[in-house]
Amino acid sequence: MTIAIVTFRIRTYTTRNIVSKNNNRTDMYKLNDKHLRGVLEMAGPERYSYFIKRVADWQFIYALESPSGWALAGDETSFSILPVWPHKRFAEICIKGDWSDCVVTQIPLSEWMPKMTQMLEAKQIKVAVFPLPDGRGVVVESGRLSADISEELAKVEDG
Numbered sequence: 001m002t003i004a005i006v007t008f009r010i011r012t013y014t015t016r017n018i019v020s021k022n023n024n025r026t027d028m029y030k031l032n033d034k035h036l037r038g039v040l041e042m043a044g045p046e047r048y049s050y051f052i053k054r055v056a057d058w059q060f061i062y063a064l065e066s067p068s069g070w071a072l073a074g075d076e077t078s079f080s081i082l083p084v085w086p087h088k089r090f091a092e093i094c095i096k097g098d099w100s101d102c103v104v105t106q107i108p109l110s111e112w113m114p115k116m117t118q119m120l121e122a123k124q125i126k127v128a129v130f131p132l133p134d135g136r137g138v139v140v141e142s143g144r145l146s147a148d149i150s151e152e153l154a155k156v157e158d159g
Helices: 033-040 044-058 088-092 109-122 142-158
Strands: 005-007 009-012 060-066 069-074 080-084 103-108 125-129 136-140
Touching (some): 033 088, 044 125, 044 136, 044 142, 060 080, 060 109, 109 125, 109 142, 125 142
Antiparallel strands (some): 009 069, 060 069, 069 080
16 A cells, blocks of 8 residues: 655635534543654554554544634645544644644544545545644545545454
């Protein structure tokens, strides 16, 4: 599997909410500081794999939302990119600069697939999987991300 690593500009766009909020779930996996630092030091493809496994296990994706809509980034070709993370703490460390008014929003996997995936494809918005605070991240099409999650879900169900 080939995964592209890109650096993107952080900016916020206005987009309408298309998923219900579920920020009250309290049983997400525990993430201590040592584990957090170790994961942040992983290379992009390793973070992508980590994201896929964690999302399949815990059934949630995390994104940033401002009062005016989803926090999106852009790359050198002006594509809109939705950053997503496998845990609230990873998303929280990216709340700064243009995203300083954002909050972390938890998206149930059941709403991501297919609802969010279809909306992102229709609007030609790519996904930055597990970006770092410096703007480096793995950017994929939303369909590719959903297919990789589905493949991991099948492994979890079979195993």
